[in-house]
Amino acid sequence: MNGCIIRNDDILIKDIYNCIENTDNYNWLITNFECYPSNDEIVKILDNEYCWLSGSDLLQLLNKEDFQWIWGVFSAFPNEMELEEVLNYNLPYADGYTGFWKNPISIQHPLAISEIVAWDGSIILVISQNNEIIRSIMKNNLSAQDLEVYNMTQ
Numbered sequence: 001m002n003g004c005i006i007r008n009d010d011i012l013i014k015d016i017y018n019c020i021e022n023t024d025n026y027n028w029l030i031t032n033f034e035c036y037p038s039n040d041e042i043v044k045i046l047d048n049e050y051c052w053l054s055g056s057d058l059l060q061l062l063n064k065e066d067f068q069w070i071w072g073v074f075s076a077f078p079n080e081m082e083l084e085e086v087l088n089y090n091l092p093y094a095d096g097y098t099g100f101w102k103n104p105i106s107i108q109h110p111l112a113i114s115e116i117v118a119w120d121g122s123i124i125l126v127i128s129q130n131n132e133i134i135r136s137i138m139k140n141n142l143s144a145q146d147l148e149v150y151n152m153t154q
Contacts (some may be wrong), residue, residue, distance in 0.1 A: 002134040003105045003127035003147035011124055011141060013069050014062035016116055019136045023055035026076040029086055029109070030058075032093035033072035033118075039065045050091055052083045069118035071095045075107070076114040086111055094119050100127075103148045 006016070017023065030051040037043055042064055045051060053061065058074075073092040092108035094117050099106065107115045107127050114128035125147060126137055138144040 001105055001107070001127060001129060002131050003125060004134050004138050004141075004144045005147045005150050006124045006126075006137075006141050006144045007122065008124075008141070008143040011143070012062075012066060013072075013074065013116060013118060013124065014059075014066070015141070016124055016126060016137060017059065017062055017074075019140050020076075020114070020133050021136070023059060025079055026055050026113070027079055027081065027083075028053050028055065028058045029073075029075045029077065029083075029092075029112075031073045031075070031091040032095060034070040034095075035067055035072065035118075036070075037065050037067045042067075052086075054079075068121055070121040072118040073108065074116040075109045075112040076116075077109075077112055081111060100125055100147070101151055101154065103151050105147050105151070 033046065042061060045061060071094045073094050075092050077086060089109055105127050114130060114133055117125040119125055126134060128134055
C-alpha cells in the first residue's frame with residue numbers, strides 16, 4: 001500500500017483525479033463530505049449522506065465548478081462491484097479518522113482499491129493499492145510527500 005500527503009491550498013480534488021489513469025474503470029463512493037459549491041446541480045447531487053458515481057460522472061462533476069472540498073473521502077471500486085455490496089461496510093470518513101496518521105497506512109473501506117481524502121480544507125491524502133497512481137501524483141505535485149515517511153517524522 002502506498003500513499004501521499006499534499007499540503008497545498010491550491011490543489012483541487014480534480015487535479016488529483018486527473019493524475020489517475022483509467023478513471024472510467026472505477027465507481028466512486030464519496031462520503032463524509034463538506035464543501036460549498038454554488039452550482040445547483042452539484043448541490044443536488046451532494047444532498048445525500050453519500051454519492052455513488054461512475055468515473056466519467058465524477059469527472060463531469062469536478063469539471064463543472066472549481067470549489068474546495070473541506071472534508072470528504074473519495075473511495076474507488078472496480079466497476080463490476082455493486083453499491084449494495086459496498087454499503088455492507090461502514091462508510092469511510094475523514095473528520096476524526098486517526099488511521100491516516102499511523103503506519104502501515106491502509107484504505108478504510110475493505111473493498112476499495114484507492115482513496116482520495118480532503119482533510120480539513122488544507123490537506124489531500126491519497127492511498128492506493130496501485131503504486132503507479134501514487135507515483136503519478138507525486139511526479140505531478142511537487143508538494144506531495146510519501147505518507148508513511150511523513151507519519152514517521154511526526
